[in-house]
Amino acid sequence: MTLNFTQTHRNALLGLLLALLGLLNSVTLAQQTTAPCDYTTATVTLTSAGGSGGGTVRYVLVDAAGLIRQVSSTPTFGGLTGSQSYTALALSYEGQAMNLTAGQPLSAVSASCFNWSNDLPIRVCVSAGDADGDGVIDTNDRCPDTPTGTVVNAYGCPLSLSVCDYSTPTVTFNSTGGSGTGMVRYILADSIGVIRQINTTPTFSGLAGTRTYMALALSYEGPVMNLTVGQPLSAVSASCLAWSDALSTRVCVPASTDCDYTIGTVISLRNSGGSQTPNTQTRYLLEDSTGLLVQVNQQSTFTTIGLTPGIYRAYSLVYTDNQPLTLQPGTRLTIPTGVCVAQSDVLTLRLCADCIPKCVPIIVSRLTR
Structure with a gap:
């Protein structure tokens, strides 16, 4: 028997299909609600049973993306944080297992002879503690x-x-x-x-x-x-x-009143140690009390001409030629991420004016003839 649909029938059928799709969408959304937490501690210990043979057994924790997060010789996993879903498995193998390391996808693990256990999905919800209540976990x-x-x-x-x-x-x-x-x-x-x-x-x-x-x-x-x-x-x-x-x-x-150097003299410091290997640079730096570099030299001497009285700090840096390090007077020392630099201890110096004013009493006498 052939069924013929009028436009009215087609509209009714379309409405029915849309209603069914809406119902299916509702069911799908309901299935995506957050799963209950199985554990609320940062360390989880599971029960292991069965297994046979004389091979090696490792317990593996995998994240929701299928990446290995932990590999343990016991069914205990620690250092867990936040609220996350995992899958725990046991791997039995003989010989050497390849790619059985954190960060590798589970699918990359292989061995000449191996066997996975059943998957155990778990959800861990660890609240960030703040014992002293200062706002820092x-x-x-x-x-x-x-x-x-x-x-x-x-x-x-x-x-x-x-x-x-x-x-x-x-x-x-x-x-x-x-x-x-x-x-x-x-x-x-x-x-x-x-x-x-x-x-x-x-x-x-x-x-x-x-x-x-x-x-x-x-x-x-x-x-x-x-x-x-x-x-x-x-x-x-x-x-x-x-x-x-x-x-x-x-x-x-306390602020010192003793002067180490006066303006007009040369600051000459003794140095020891350091590195004499090829392609290694040593620079001697003088910075003011605000942290600005005022001089950068290849020798451990600094001129005081043009400086103002105050507190200064002197130190040295040792680094290799290929390090992207910029030492520019008038700027603050900034060491980029990943740059290997050795810094000496800091020597604090007090620089005074070359002539310190003093109050000298003056006696004026009347001269008579």
Whole structure:
């Protein structure tokens, strides 16, 4: 039997189809609601059962895009953050497994003989904690016990302290703990987290004026990026690193009335160490109290002609020829990301006028004939 549709029938059928499509869209949207959370902790431990043979077993956590995030010898995964969906699997294999590393797609894993377990979808919802309530989450907080109401920087440390802890230009801290065979560096950063000094010991010198600082220790293995003066702490990275908590301290160094040099003389400094390898440059820098470079020289001497009385800081930089480093008087020292530069300790100098006015009493006598 043949069915013939009039225009009215066609319109009715079209309306029915649109209604059905609307219903299907509603069902699809309902299926896309957020899945409930299976875990609310940063560490998840699953149960493993079954398996056989004498091969190797690895437990793999994969993200929603199918990329491997963690590979473990036990069914425990740690360091999870935020609200994310994962798939957990177990891999049994013999011989060597290829591409079984974080960042690789699961489909790239191969071995001469291997077998995957069933997929276990899980959803992890980890709330970012802020134990001291300063607005900086605990994972980023370098000062975890800040008193309530304290104004803090991006690292959870006080922007300013009211009580002076030190009154000398050289400060030494105690260092305890630490482990491993990696490198350790001690860092002094200003109150907003910009690196000011980097040393192999917890001693910092050349401090002047009244300022609040953050002192930290950094342990790392392998190459480290952006560990240079002028970089923010957040820019420092390495394949394996650990920061200590920060020690906030206020240094109040009284202004000195003693002059190291007077205008018109030559500032001549002694230097030792450094690098004499080919394609290595050494520059000696003099900057004023505001941080502006006033002289950049190849020798450790500076002229005082044209300078004004005040506090200056002298230090040296060692870097290779291929480093894109610009040292220009009248600008602030800026070390680009990824540039490898070694900086000496800072030497603070006080420059005075060549003639200091003094009040000399004058006695006037009347002359008579």
